[in-house]
Amino acid sequence: MADGKPRFKPYTRPAGGWGSAAATAKVLLEQSVITKGSRALLAMNQPGGFKCPSCAFPDPHCRKTLEFCENGAKALAFEATKFRVTRDFFARHSVSDLMQQSDYWLEMQGRLSEPMRYDPATDHYVPCDWDTAFSIIARHLRCLETPNQAEFYTSGRTSNEAAFLYSVFVREFGTNNFPDCSNMCHEPTSRGLPHSIGVGKGTVVMDDFEHAQAIFVIGQNTGTNSPRMMTSLVEARRRGVPIVVVNPMPERALIRFTEPQDILQMATLGSTPIASEFVHIRIGGDLALFKGMMKVLFERAGKGERVLDEDFIRTHTTGLEQVRAEILSLQWPDIVAASGVSEEQIRRVAEIYIRSKATIICYGMGLTQHQEGSRLLQQLANLLLLRGNFGRPGAGISPIRGHSNVQGDRTVGIDEQPSDAYLNRLRDVFGFEPPREHGHHTVAALTAMENGSARVFVGMGGNFVRAVPDTERAYEAMRKLALTVAISTKLNRGHLVHGQEALILPVIARSEIIHTKAGEQFVTIEDSMSNVTASRGVLAPASPHLLTEIEVVCRMARATLPDSKIPWERYIDDYSLIRDKIAEVYPDIYTGFSEKIKNPSGFHLDIPARRLVWNTPNGKANFLLFPGLNPDTRVFDRDMLRLATVRSHDQFNTTIYSYNDRYRGVHNDRMVLFMNEDDRRQRGLDAGSRVSLETITDDGVLRRVDGLTVLDYPMPRGAVAGYYPELNPLLPLEYHDEISGTPAAKSIPVRIVAS
Ligand SMILES: Nc1nc2c(c(=O)[nH]1)N[C@H]1C(S)=C(S)[C@@H](COP(=O)(O)OP(=O)(O)OC[C@H]3O[C@@H](n4cnc5c(=O)[nH]c(N)nc54)[C@H](O)[C@@H]3O)O[C@H]1N2
Ligand SMILES: Nc1nc2c(c(=O)[nH]1)N[C@H]1C(S)=C(S)[C@@H](COP(=O)(O)OP(=O)(O)OC[C@H]3O[C@@H](n4cnc5c(=O)[nH]c(N)nc54)[C@H](O)[C@@H]3O)O[C@H]1N2
Numbered sequence: 001m002a003d004g005k006p007r008f009k010p011y012t013r014p015a016g017g018w019g020s021a022a023a024t025a026k027v028l029l030e031q032s033v034i035t036k037g038s039r040a041l042l043a044m045n046q047p048g049g050f051k052c053p054s055c056a057f058p059d060p061h062c063r064k065t066l067e068f069c070e071n072g073a074k075a076l077a078f079e080a081t082k083f084r085v086t087r088d089f090f091a092r093h094s095v096s097d098l099m100q101q102s103d104y105w106l107e108m109q110g111r112l113s114e115p116m117r118y119d120p121a122t123d124h125y126v127p128c129d130w131d132t133a134f135s136i137i138a139r140h141l142r143c144l145e146t147p148n149q150a151e152f153y154t155s156g157r158t159s160n161e162a163a164f165l166y167s168v169f170v171r172e173f174g175t176n177n178f179p180d181c182s183n184m185c186h187e188p189t190s191r192g193l194p195h196s197i198g199v200g201k202g203t204v205v206m207d208d209f210e211h212a213q214a215i216f217v218i219g220q221n222t223g224t225n226s227p228r229m230m231t232s233l234v235e236a237r238r239r240g241v242p243i244v245v246v247n248p249m250p251e252r253a254l255i256r257f258t259e260p261q262d263i264l265q266m267a268t269l270g271s272t273p274i275a276s277e278f279v280h281i282r283i284g285g286d287l288a289l290f291k292g293m294m295k296v297l298f299e300r301a302g303k304g305e306r307v308l309d310e311d312f313i314r315t316h317t318t319g320l321e322q323v324r325a326e327i328l329s330l331q332w333p334d335i336v337a338a339s340g341v342s343e344e345q346i347r348r349v350a351e352i353y354i355r356s357k358a359t360i361i362c363y364g365m366g367l368t369q370h371q372e373g374s375r376l377l378q379q380l381a382n383l384l385l386l387r388g389n390f391g392r393p394g395a396g397i398s399p400i401r402g403h404s405n406v407q408g409d410r411t412v413g414i415d416e417q418p419s420d421a422y423l424n425r426l427r428d429v430f431g432f433e434p435p436r437e438h439g440h441h442t443v444a445a446l447t448a449m450e451n452g453s454a455r456v457f458v459g460m461g462g463n464f465v466r467a468v469p470d471t472e473r474a475y476e477a478m479r480k481l482a483l484t485v486a487i488s489t490k491l492n493r494g495h496l497v498h499g500q501e502a503l504i505l506p507v508i509a510r511s512e513i514i515h516t517k518a519g520e521q522f523v524t525i526e527d528s529m530s531n532v533t534a535s536r537g538v539l540a541p542a543s544p545h546l547l548t549e550i551e552v553v554c555r556m557a558r559a560t561l562p563d564s565k566i567p568w569e570r571y572i573d574d575y576s577l578i579r580d581k582i583a584e585v586y587p588d589i590y591t592g593f594s595e596k597i598k599n600p601s602g603f604h605l606d607i608p609a610r611r612l613v614w615n616t617p618n619g620k621a622n623f624l625l626f627p628g629l630n631p632d633t634r635v636f637d638r639d640m641l642r643l644a645t646v647r648s649h650d651q652f653n654t655t656i657y658s659y660n661d662r663y664r665g666v667h668n669d670r671m672v673l674f675m676n677e678d679d680r681r682q683r684g685l686d687a688g689s690r691v692s693l694e695t696i697t698d699d700g701v702l703r704r705v706d707g708l709t710v711l712d713y714p715m716p717r718g719a720v721a722g723y724y725p726e727l728n729p730l731l732p733l734e735y736h737d738e739i740s741g742t743p744a745a746k747s748i749p750v751r752i753v754a755s
C-alpha cells in the first residue's frame with residue numbers, strides 16, 4: 001500500500017519545470033542508480049546510445065546533449081534498479097503469498113535474475129536451467145492437437161530483430177495467433193486508417209511540427225505519456241501556432257508547461273501556455289465534435305466560401321457526397337448534446353482549422369479505446385481530407401503510439417491477420433509454408449483461453465492478465481492453461497496468475513549491453529513517426545544469467561522445431577543477419593537495412609500517403625461513412641456515467657512507480673474517482689466519500705470495484721475517470737471495437753452504488 005495518508009490538492013503550477021527535475025532525482029535515488037543512472041541518461045536517445053524504453057515519440061532532432069524527460073528517466077531508473085529478484089526471494093515467498101502483494105510492491109522488488117519454473121508441490125518458483133526451460137516449452141508445443149492451441153503475445157518493448165524472429169518462429173510452428181499489446185492500444189489506427197488513406201500509420205514526421213499552422217492534440221495526456229512531444233508543442237506555441245486540446249480532463253501540461261530544456265525558463269520560473277483552445281469534450285463526444293466541424297465546413301462551402309480543398313478532393317478522393325449528406329442532415333442541438341461542446345466553440349475551432357493551411361492532428365487512447373474506435377478515426381481522416389491535409393509539409397495525421405517499439409513489432413510481422421503477399425514472401429525467403437488462416441488478437445486469445453481451446457501462452461514481454469479487460473475472467477482463463485511462459489525483465493502479476501506449468505524467463509533490457517560471440521550487437525526500433533534507429537545498451541546486464549530476447553526466441557525455435565532449416569543458431573550471435581532477412585521479407589521499406597542503419601539518426605520507412613499514393617483497393621483516399629453521433633454502444637440507464645480508465649503520472653502501463661499523480665493533485669492513493677461536482681451532489685454524495693462502481697451490461701455478470709474515493713474534479717457532466725489497471729475488472733471483454741478488437745477502456749458505462 002501507499003506509505004502515506006491520501007492527500008488531494010489541486011495542482012495549479014505549470015507542469016514540467018523544477019518539479020520534474022526534482023522527481024527525476026528522487027527516482028534515481030530511490031532505485032539507487034544515481035551515478036549509473038545519470039551515465040545511462042546521458043546515453044539515452046543519443047546517437048550510439050540506446051532508445052528510451054518509455055514512449056514511442058521520436059527524439060526531437062537528436063540535438064540536445066541531455067534529452068531531459070522525467071518519465072523516460074523513471075522508466076530507465078526502474079530498469080537499471082539495483083534491486084534483484086533472486087532464487088532466495090522465490091524461496092522466501094510462495095506464489096500465493098506474492099499474490100497478496102500490490103502491483104507496486106511486485107515492481108519494487110527489482111530485476112528478475114535467473115530462469116524459474118513453477119513447482120506445484122510447494123507453490124514456489126524454483127530455479128530451472130535454460131535448457132530445461134526450452135525443453136518444457138518444446139514438449140508442450142509439440143503435443144498440441146493443432147498449433148492454433150498456442151497464443152504468442154508480444155508487448156511493444158521488444159526490438160525489431162527479436163519480434164521478427166519471433167514471428168517467423170511462430171509461423172513456422174504453424175499459427176497466426178499473435179495477440180499484441182497494440183490490440184489494446186493503437187489497433188484502430190492500424191485497422192481503421194488503411195480503408196481511409198491506405199496506411200495504418202501516421203503520416204507526420206518531426207519536421208512537420210515546424211511547418212504546421214495548427215495542431216490538434218486529442219485524447220492524449222502528452223506531459224505524462226509522451227513528454228518529449230512537449231518540446232514540439234512549446235516551440236509551436238512560441239511561433240504563435242494555435243494548439244487545440246480536446247480532452248475531458250484538463251491535463252496540466254497541456255494548459256501550461258515549463259520546458260526543462262529551457263535554461264532561461266527554468267531560471268526565471270517562466271512557462272508557456274500550451275492550449276490556445278481547450279475543448280472540454282464529453283467522453284466519446286469527439287465524433288460529434290468532428291462532425292460539427294465538418295458541418296461548419298460544408299455549410300460555409302455551400303455559401304460559396306473556399307473552405308474545402310476542391311482540387312485535392314477531386315484528384316485524390318472518393319465518397320465525399322455521401323458524407324456531406326449525412327453530416328448536413330445532423331442537427332446542431334444533437335451535436336452539442338453529444339459532444340458537450342457549445343455550437344459557438346465548435347465554430348471557433350472550425351475557424352482555426354479553416355485558417356490553417358497545414359494542420360496536424362495528434363491523438364492517443366482517448367480516441368482509440370472506444371467501441372467504434374476504428375470508425376471514429378476514419379471520421380478524423382475525413383476531416384483532414386476535406387482540406388487536403390496530406391502530402392504537404394506541416395500536415396497530417398499523427399497517432400501517438402504507446403510502447404517504444406509497438407509500431408516496429410507490427411511492421412516486422414506481429415500481425416494476426418497477415419496479408420497473402422507477405423506470407424508468400426515469408427515462404428520464399430525462409431522456405432516453409434506459413435499458415436494462411438488468420439489468428440487471434442488479444443480479445444480472441446482470451447476467449448480461446450477461457451473456453452479451453454488455447455493450451456499454451458507465451459508472453460514476449462508485457463503483463464497480459466493485468467492489461468486485458470475483465471480481470472477476474474482473465475485470471476480464470478490463464479489458470480486453465482497447461483503452460484504459461486513469461487519472457488520478462490520485472491516481476492509482475494502475470495507470473496503469479498499462471499498455468500499448470502509456468503516459466504519465468506528473464507532477459508536483457510534495452511539499456512543493457514548485448515555482447516555475443518560475434519561481438520557487441522545493437523538492435524533497432526521504429527518510433528511513432530516511422531523512423532528506424534539503432535539502440536545500443538550501455539549498462540552491464542542485471543545478472544549474468546540473463547539471455548537476450550533474440551536468444552530466447554532462437555533456442556525456443558530450435559527446441560520446438562528440431563528439423564527447421566532456418567539457421568537459428570547464427571542469429572543468436574549476429575544481428576546483422578537478422579536485418580538482412582528483414583530486408584528480404586520487406587523489400588519495399590527495408591531494402592539496404594544494414595547500410596541505412598549506419599546513419600546515426602536512422603532512416604524513415606516510406607509512408608505512401610505522404611507521397612499522395614493511396615494503397616486502397618480503389619487507389620484513392622476514401623471519405624467513409626459512419627452515421628450517428630456516438631462511438632459507443634448505447635446502454636440505457638438513468639444513472640449511467642461514462643468511465644475512462646487512464647494512466648497516472650507515476651506508472652508505466654501495469655507497472656506502478658508510486659501512488660502519486662502530481663499534476664492531477666493526487667497523492668498516496670490510486671483508488672480514486674474523478675467526478676464532476678454537480679454529478680456528485682445529484683447523487684447525494686459528499687466529496688471524499690467512498691463508493692463502489694458497477695458496470696452496466698446486459699450479460700447478467702456483476703462487475704464491481706469497491707473502495708473508490710470521490711474527488712471533485714473538472715470533468716464534464718456524465719464523465720468519470722479512474723486508474724488503469726485497478727479498474728479493469730469493470731471493463732467487459734465484449735465491449736470492444738469490432739473492426740480492431742480494441743477494448744473500450746475509455747468509455748465503460750458504470751453506475752455508482754453505495755460502498
Ligand atoms: N510515463 C508513461 N508513458 C507512457 C505510458 C505510461 O503508462 N506511462 N504508456 C505508453 C502507452 S502503451 C501508451 S498507449 C501511451 C498512452 O498515452 P495516452 O494516450 O496519453 O493514455 P491515457 O493516460 O490512457 O489517456 C489519454 C487521455 O485520454 C483522455 N480521454 C479519455 N476519454 C476520452 C474521450 O472520450 N475523448 C477524448 N478526446 N479524450 C479522452 C484522458 O483524459 C487522457 O488525458 O503512452 C505511452 N507512454
Ligand atoms: N483499462 C485499461 N486497460 C488497458 C489500457 C488502458 O488505458 N485502460 N491500455 C492498454 C494499452 S495502450 C497497452 S499498450 C497495454 C499494455 O500491456 P502490456 O504491454 O502487456 O503491459 P506492460 O505493463 O507495459 O508490461 C510490463 C511488463 O513488461 C516486461 N518488460 C519490460 N521491459 C521489457 C523488455 O525489454 N523485454 C521483455 N521481454 N519484457 C519487458 C516487464 O516484466 C513488465 O512487468 O495495456 C492495455 N490495457
Ligand SMILES: [Mo]
Nearest residue numbers: 185186402403
Ligand atoms: Mo499502449
